[in-house]
Amino acid sequence: MNLTLGTAWRQTSQRIDRLDARLLIETLCACTHAELIAHPERELSDAQASQLEALTARREAGEPLAYLLGSAWFYGLEFAVSPDVLIPRPETALLVDLAAERAQGIAAPEMVDLGTGSGIVAVLLARKCPEATVTAVDISPAALAVAKANAERHGARIDFRAGHWYAPLGEQHFHLIVANPPYVAEGDPHLQQNGLPYEPQTALSDGVAGGDGMACLQEIITGANAHLHPGGWLLLEHGYDQAQKVRRLLEAAGFTGIASWRDEAGIERVSGGMLC
16 A cells, blocks of 8 residues: 555654645645645555655755745745755845835836845845836856746746846946845854755855955945945845944945844844935
């Protein structure tokens, strides 16, 4: 007799979290939670049973569930993810909200998302600000492929550019620049915890030996003046202990109205300023 849904759920739940087990089985077998409950006698094919065993072993080893499912939820929407992009974090919603607020009152705002990764920020800004022209930049072709798929999935019109920060933008100017760049210092022990070893390290850390994780943030701040309209805003997501350093860099670069905003955990997570 082949493995049934009920038996698969029970056995898998003995090895990994029960919810993780359920989601793996539902995705693999294309069934809903209700169907899983109502028809526990339904049998998995041999191929499905083998795939479930392989996915369970990967989850046991610490690989994030989102990569095994191929998607993650953010801001009420489901986004495709792969090991080529970071898994969306709830705190990034603050960056989206702040950017959308600053776009209000501008007839046709021009925005750019630097280091777009899976494209979640660019997609949400395009949806929340339908009159905006949204550009998204990433140095990774694989990440851009994921971002383009997410834009298509959610009907977002975005101009994707491949390259390093401002390089693909020429002399183009924007009303708003947003970025969630790598900001974890190389060698930080957090990079070895909570599934982070499976995520793209170049999207987490600036890779500067002995650095403080500020290299990318500093480069973006330094280059922003050449790509902002007067009165334009630069908004940056950063580490839990970097807000003061980011504010100092913004001040040195000539920004005004400089502030930091706290996420739902009370951590200063986004800082920004306006170009006079």
